[in-house]
Amino acid sequence: MRAVVIDGSGAFRLKQRADPVAGPDQVAVRVHAAGLNAADLQQARGDYPAPPGWPTDIPGLEIAGEVEQVGADVTGMSVGDRVMALVGGGGHAERIVVPADLLLPLPAGSSWREAAGFPEAFSTAWDALVVQAGVRAGDRVLVTGAAGGVGTAMVQVAAASGAHVVASVRRTELHDRVKELAPAGSTVEVVAPGQEGGRAPYDIVVELVGGEECLRRVELLRTRGKILVVGVQGGTVAPLRMFDLMLARAQLIGTTIRGRSHAEKALLAATVRTSVVPLLAEGRLRVPVDSAFPLDGYSDAYARLAGPGKFGKVVMEL
Amino acid sequence: MRAVVIDGSGAFRLKQRADPVAGPDQVAVRVHAAGLNAADLQQARGDYPAPPGWPTDIPGLEIAGEVEQVGADVTGMSVGDRVMALVGGGGHAERIVVPADLLLPLPAGSSWREAAGFPEAFSTAWDALVVQAGVRAGDRVLVTGAAGGVGTAMVQVAAASGAHVVASVRRTELHDRVKELAPAGSTVEVVAPGQEGGRAPYDIVVELVGGEECLRRVELLRTRGKILVVGVQGGTVAPLRMFDLMLARAQLIGTTIRGRSHAEKALLAATVRTSVVPLLAEGRLRVPVDSAFPLDGYSDAYARLAGPGKFGKVVMEL
Known part of the structure; x- marks a missing residue:
């Protein structure tokens, strides 16, 4: 072969x-x-x-x-x-x-x-959002890097679960295509990076980008909210303001399937x-x-x- | 009055x-x-x-x-x-x-x-270890800052739950007193700060100290392990190596009762x-x-x- x-x-x-x-x-x-x-x-x-x-x-x-x-x-x-x-x-x-x-x-x-x-994108999305974070109808879910392979799957799994989805996408020419991912009966809002705060608070943030500022998104969480750390290619180390995590009683959950x-x-x-x-x-x-x-x-x-x-x-x- | x-x-x-x-x-x-x-x-x-x-x-x-x-x-x-x-x-x-x-x-x-x-110490300890982290018999639990009010409660609640407890205590003159906290039938090991790695891996780390190095303890976790962020007076911001969190599929859980x-x-x-x-x-x-x-x-x-x-x-x- x-x-x-x-x-x-x-x-x-x-x-x-x-x-x-x-x-x-x-x-x-x-x-x-x-x-x-x-x-x-x-x-x-x-x-x-x-x-x-x-x-x-x-x-x-x-x-x-x-x-x-x-x-x-x-x-x-x-x-x-x-x-x-x-x-x-x-x-x-x-x-x-x-x-x-x-x-x-x-x-x-x-x-x-x-x-x-x-298989890869949807196993990752289902495992993270449904199995681990327990996404539920009515939740507000932010997906960063939402136009990629895993991002498009996360957006759809969250929306199909009844969540209100906010998708963060850098390239404006892709915004409409991400919006159209919404399964029938759901809506997906698309924002540019940096604009996620205007749609806060979130029950779940799906981190698919990483970078030094990414853990600032703890501030965008509702009480007992969760950040799923799934992709960090934009930067693998970030400072965490631990008081923010404590006051929100929030969780950071790291996940991979490969290991x-x-x-x-x-x-x-x-x-x-x-x-x-x-x-x-x-x-x-x-x-x-x-x-x-x-x-x-x-x-x-x-x-x-x-x-x-x-x-x-x-x-x-x- | x-x-x-x-x-x-x-x-x-x-x-x-x-x-x-x-x-x-x-x-x-x-x-x-x-x-x-x-x-x-x-x-x-x-x-x-x-x-x-x-x-x-x-x-x-x-x-x-x-x-x-x-x-x-x-x-x-x-x-x-x-x-x-x-x-x-x-x-x-x-x-x-x-x-x-x-x-x-x-x-x-x-x-x-x-x-x-x-009330304060044991409500905090029970809520964090039992209600939120779901500590179970056989778990390995690390408690940092274990000689203080909340620390002594965490050590006891973990040991009473059947966990193997490793307590990190700075002052060597307090080591024996922390060891003696172990309820009948349990044992508590006491180590100096920096020596926690020798007793790893842990299912649960209770963070009562904080400081810039504290999130390095993600490396000490067993797969699916949890760090409970309860006290950070030694420093409230720390870098998180997100790949470590992902590969361990670990969780950071912040908690307070007051709010x-x-x-x-x-x-x-x-x-x-x-x-x-x-x-x-x-x-x-x-x-x-x-x-x-x-x-x-x-x-x-x-x-x-x-x-x-x-x-x-x-x-x-x-």
Whole structure:
């Protein structure tokens, strides 16, 4: 098979690799599309190694494709099933082996490219907002960096949960597109960075940007409000005014999925299968695809991922 | 009645005031002892005003005494009942009026001075550790600043909950006394500040000191661990390394009691009445009294409160 491989110097190369073979609890998937994530670039720089049990030098954290081979102990899966999955690496290749308990069924109406952009963003958004922060109807939720892959998912999950969503988006040309993410019956307000205070207070702030000023947003919280720290690429260290946290009786919650145990990931996949995939199937959630590239256009794909002004997910089609 | 009053210049003075009279939902209490807290000093400096409904210029956040008058709508209380309470201010006076739903019964074996040091520290400790952080048997809990009033309560509540407690105490001459706080069947380890890492990881860190380095303790947390930010007098702003928070999937939880609504305070008092006072009555919790002063020794009392090397609570006896 062809695969994108991170070479010794941290550069991406297209290489031939042997097709992987499914073990007893696994399935082999012919990948039709795969999502790109900032973690792929971090992995290439050497500061985000793949977790044990996954290819160490093939990037790619989410895939959509067709089951080609089913392990001896796997039940309920057949060759030809259309699946998607959040994986620990190895997604940017024509074939991947995935533990069966991580697989999600592809809704009938979803294209490969949309499905490839679903697992990472929506697992992250559902886990953070619903499972951890317990978002509820009527909550006021601020999402920073709302136009990106995870941001567009956070906005939709919050709005679908009945929250009033304020989305902070730097590029004004993307404001209307973020507004249109609102599922039927909900509204999403869009503001420029720095203007979030005018819509405060918030029950939940989803931090997808980071930077030295980001923890000042504790001031924007309602009593017992929560900040979910999900992305901090704009700056990873910030001063916290602890009296603000105490007086608001607020919580800062850090979260990632990648470092979790297999059991935890399987538990999250089960939750997503039960609760989130149906919302995608019903059209209440959708995956905005910023751009799609063929496998041999991998350089352009990663460049687009690293660049500014994206709306939603960057994917590869294989 | 005599009362300590904060005058216009922020100094404490002993003055005569009219005896307060209980309204329909209140009781008037003849105060026999009252605890001192750092918030009393902050209030005198003008940066911690009393909440609405409480004396604005009389310090004192916790009292023990005898019921002298019962409001018309209060049931289940009689003149002569021995009570204690966490109050919004006005405790450093011979009499105080308290909403009946904040009163706690005094266990038979408790002295006035011990009872006066119970409400603030143990309500804070129970609310933070049990109600908010959900401490459980087997948890590893670090308490910084463990020799003070709240610290000694946190150590005991954690140990009584079945946690393994590591207490960080600056003064080595207090180490043995903190060790001896362990309720029967539990053990408390005591370390010097800076040595907490040797006993990591922790499920819960109780921050009672603050300072610029305090949020580095995120590194000492177990996955999904929590830092309870309860006291930050050693420095109120600290840098947070957000990747550490994310990778540990950790939580920072800020908490105070003073700013809560009356309904929330009454709910907490009900919890303390049901769950914590019985542990005091059984001798599984105790109130270490650092020192006791008569009302006219108020200057010495506040000086002792502000000074170093205390073990447990400073109280006044009236």
